[in-house]
Amino acid sequence: MMAITGWFSKRQESAIADAERAALRSDRFRLEREGDWRRLEAIVTRLEAGRIGAIGDDDLVALPALYRTLVSSLQVARETTLDAATLAYLEGLAQRAWFVVYGPEVGFRGWLRRFFGGGWSAGVRAIGPDILIALAVMVAGTVIGWLLVANNPDWYYALMPAEPGDVRVPGASRAALYGSLFGKSGRNGMAVFAAYLFSNNAQVSILCFALGFAFGLPSILLLVHNTALLGALLWLYHGQGLTLELVGWLSVHGTTELFAILLAGASGIHIGRAMAFPGQRTILDAAAEAGRRTATVMTGVVLMLIVAGLLEGFARQLIDSTALRLALGGFMLLWWLTYFFAFRRTGVRR
C-alpha cells in the first residue's frame, strides 16, 4: 500500500516539475493532472482483472472522486487542447472507468442470491397475463390432440414420433399399456433417457422463448404441438380406462415439466406481445425490455426442467403406486405455485 502511494507521489512530483518546463498551457494542464489519471488507470486495470483484494481501501474510496476528476479533465481538455493523443487516452480511460463504476450491478453470485431470493418469482408474476394466454393455448392444444386422434387414430402416428418397440400405439391391449406405466423399477438406462429428455425439453423451451422474436406465433404453435401429443396420449389410455393411472404417471415429473413449458411459452408470448404492441417505445426497445424481463423466468425454466428430469429419471422408478405419484406430483405443483405466487419478495437489492 505504502509503496503504491509513494510511487504515485514521486511521479506526481516529477510531473509538476515537467509542467513548469512545458511550453504549452494545455500540456501544463495535462501534466498537473496526469498523476490522478494514472492512479485511476491502475485502479481500473486491477478492478477489470477482478483483483479487488489487490486494491487498497483508500484507492477504493478515492475511485468515485478520481472518476469525477477525470470526467471534468476530459470536458476541460475537449475545450482547450488539440493534443489528439491525450484526448484519445482520456476518452478511452473515461470509457473503461465508466464501465467499472457503472458495471453489471451484481456479479454471478450476487445475481444467484437475488434470483432465488425473490427475483425469479417476481419475474413469473410480472408476466401473469401471458401465463394465462399460454395456459389457454396449452389446454386448447390438449383438446385438439384428443379430438384429432379420436376422429382418426392415424393422427396418433403423425403426432407421436414412432419408436420401434413402443407399446403405446392405438389398439394396444390394456395389459400392455398398464405395463408401460408400472413395474419398470429395475429397468436400466431410464435415468440417462430422462437426462436426454431434459436437454431436449430445455431446447424446446428456449425455442419457445426465443421465437417470441417472431411476434410470438411460433411459440404458440410449439405449445400446441407439444400439448397435442399429451392429448393423444390421454385419449389412448382413456380408451382402456387407465386415465387416472396415466395422469399419476405423468404428474410425477409432468407438473414441473409442463409448468416449465408453460412459463417458457408465456415468455415467448410476452416478447411477441411487446413487439407487436410496443406502444410509445421503438420495437427494439420493447423487445429488449421484454427479453430482459423474461430472461430471469427462462433461467428458472431450465432449472425446473433439471428438477423434472431428475424426478422422471429417479423418483418415478421408485414410486410404483398411482396414489403416491399423484401426491408427489400434486406436492410439486403446490410448491411451485406457492413459491411463485405466495412468495412476495421482489428480490431487488435494497
Add this chain to the structure above:
Amino acid sequence: MASWPWRGTARPRQSAHARRARVILTAEGLRLPLTLASRGSRVAALLIDLALVVLAIFGTAMLVGLLTHGIGGARPKVTNPAARDLLETLDVLWIIALFVLPNLWFVWFELGARGATPGKRVLGIRIAARPGRDGSAARLTAEAVIARNLLRTIELFMPVVFIGSALSVGADTTLAGWAALVWFGIFALFPFFNRDALRGGDVIAGTWVVEVPRRKLATAMSLGQGAQGISTVTGAHYRFSEADLAVYGEYELQVLERLLRDSSHASPRALEDVAQAICAKIGWSSGTGDERAFLEAYYTQLRARLETGMRLGRRKADKHDGG
C-alpha cells in the same frame, strides 16, 4: 507542389472507422465516444470461445473417464448394482453438464467486470448495454447477459447440432440439412442487416458489442528543446510569425502530431516531405538535416496559436477554414 503524402491512406480508413463510432451520454453529462466491434472480430472471439468450451468438455470427459473406467479406457462390465447406479447418476449429471456448461461459460464471463469472455478479451472487445433512444448510457444487467446468451442456443448450438446429426445419420440429409442451414443463415446474417451489427441475442437483451480502448498516455509534446523552437542539432532558433501559422488548421495539426509521435513511421523522407510542404506554403527556404526540430517548433507554435483561438471561441478546422 509537395503535399501531405499519407493523407490518401488515412482518410478512407477513418471513414470505415467512423461508421462504427457511436456516442453515449453518461449520467455526469459526459459524451463518451464508443466504437462498435467489427463483425470479423466478433466471429473470431466466438470461435476462440467455442474452442475453449470444447477443450473444457473434452478435458473433463477424459478426467471422469480415467476416474470411473480406470486407465484401460474400455468400460469394464460393472456387476455391483451400487456401482452401476453411481455410474448412471454420473451419466445423467454429464448430460446435464453438457447442456449447462456452454451456456454458463458465456454468462459467467460476461457478468465479470470486463464484460467479456476470454475470446472477446483476446480480440479487445466487450459487451455493453445499448443506450436509450436519447443516447443516455444504460447499465448492463445480469438479465441482459442471460437473455443474449439464451438466444445463442437457437442461433448456433441447435442448427449446428442439427446439421451435424443430419450429416451423420445420412438418411433424409438433403431436406433437413438445408432447413438447418437456412435457419443458421438467418441468424448468422442478422448482424449484417442492422446499423449496430446486432445479432438476435443483442436485440432481445438490449446489448451491443464495443471495442475496449487500450491507449497508453503518450508523452507531452511541448517538453523538449524542439518545442522551445531551439534545434539541438544546429542550435538554430525557429520563430514563426502570425501569418506563417495562420495557414493551417486543426486537421493539419493532428496529422503533424501523428507524424511526430509515430517515430517508426517518421522516416527522414516523410519528415522532409512535410517540412518542404510547409516551407513552400509559408514562403521559407527549406534547408535539410534539421527537419524534426523545425517540425516540432512549428507544431508547438501552431498548437499554441490554435488553442489560444479555442479559448476565445475561434476554431479553425483545417487549412480551407477561414476561421
